[in-house]
Amino acid sequence: MRFDGVWFRYGRRADWTLREVDATAEPGATVVVLGRNGAGKSTLLQLAAGVLRPARGVISGRPETIGWVPERFPADQPFTAGDYLRRMARVRAVADPHAVDRWLERLLLTEHIDTRLADLSKGTAQKVGLAQALLLPPGLLVLDEPWEGLDAVARTLIPEIVAEVTEAGGTVLVSDHRGEITALPGAIHWTVSEHGVHAEAPTAPTDSDEVIVEVAVRRSEATQAVAELRAAGHRVLRIQNPEVRRAHSPIEPTPDREAQQTERGSR
Numbered sequence: 001m002r003f004d005g006v007w008f009r010y011g012r013r014a015d016w017t018l019r020e021v022d023a024t025a026e027p028g029a030t031v032v033v034l035g036r037n038g039a040g041k042s043t044l045l046q047l048a049a050g051v052l053r054p055a056r057g058v059i060s061g062r063p064e065t066i067g068w069v070p071e072r073f074p075a076d077q078p079f080t081a082g083d084y085l086r087r088m089a090r091v092r093a094v095a096d097p098h099a100v101d102r103w104l105e106r107l108l109l110t111e112h113i114d115t116r117l118a119d120l121s122k123g124t125a126q127k128v129g130l131a132q133a134l135l136l137p138p139g140l141l142v143l144d145e146p147w148e149g150l151d152a153v154a155r156t157l158i159p160e161i162v163a164e165v166t167e168a169g170g171t172v173l174v175s176d177h178r179g180e181i182t183a184l185p186g187a188i189h190w191t192v193s194e195h196g197v198h199a200e201a202p203t204a205p206t207d208s209d210e211v212i213v214e215v216a217v218r219r220s221e222a223t224q225a226v227a228e229l230r231a232a233g234h235r236v237l238r239i240q241n242p243e244v245r246r247a248h249s250p251i252e253p254t255p256d257r258e259a260q261q262t263e264r265g266s267r
């Protein structure tokens with residue numbers, strides 16, 4: 001998914017919240033969105049999820065299935081947790097009849113199945129929102145401050161779920177102002193400041209047993225190469241698309257052009 005010259009503001013006469021944002025998140029990437037309060041992290045995530053539209057510029061390559069977990073789950077709905085998830089499964093045409101029960105169980109929500117959304121604690125409501133976003137395996141999972149209000153057990157589930165989505169080739173964007181990102185190894189950082197976004201590669205591994213090997217693969221084979229590297233036990237630290245660096249470049253690459261995806265895999 002790619003942001004090309006994206007501008008956004010809340011209202012025609014308002015100041016720009018984001019200006020000229022260029023950034024790319026490849027399949028299989030985890031992107032942690034950082035920035036001070038009010039910098040525009042939530043705005044960026046909502047643009048990524050398609051909840052907001054850019055005033056200028058283009059967001060392309062957004063996967064078809066998007067899981068979106070807002071910072072605050074809208075709990076003012078007249079349903080129980082179980083009803084809400086079953087309705088959402090119907091609305092989202094979830095074919096797997098066990099999807100709701102599986103996520104209720106995994107997120108330790110079974111005991112709240114008959115509780116009205118309005119009566120849930122903030123953390124439990126957040127977990128219902130997370131379950132909703134995962135009813136279909138997401139090609140893009142967008143999590144806005146997912147750790148807020150979660151209990152210790154649920155907090156450990158987030159990195160696990162993020163890893164499962166990225167290992168299946170999905171992209172995860174997650175905002176974090178508390179520094180929980182240490183639990184997401186190999187994540188790219190997007191820092192929102194001064195209305196722009198600055199992307200940074202993951203920090204190098206600290207394990208002295210590891211070396212970093214940079215490889216270039218064809219664009220058309222990148223997803224498979226990443227999956228194979230991970231299956232072989234390597235950590236994929238970064239997936240870089242050199243085209244992104246060119247300002248005002250074409251939005252989609254031509255399919256037959258040789259790719260120069262750079263990955264840093266290590267043992």
Ligand SMILES: Nc1ncnc2c1ncn2[C@@H]1O[C@H](COP(=O)(O)OP(=O)(O)OP(=O)(O)O)[C@@H](O)[C@H]1O
Pocket residue numbers: 010017035036037038039040041042043044177
């Ligand atoms: N619906 C809205 N209408 C008008 N202005 C908004 C709206 N939502 C956010 N803003 C403003 O846009 C700017 C960016 O807000 P945003 O919520 O994206 O920042 P953030 O980095 O996620 O902040 P936080 O860490 O506090 O959640 C802020 O100045 C905020 O007041």
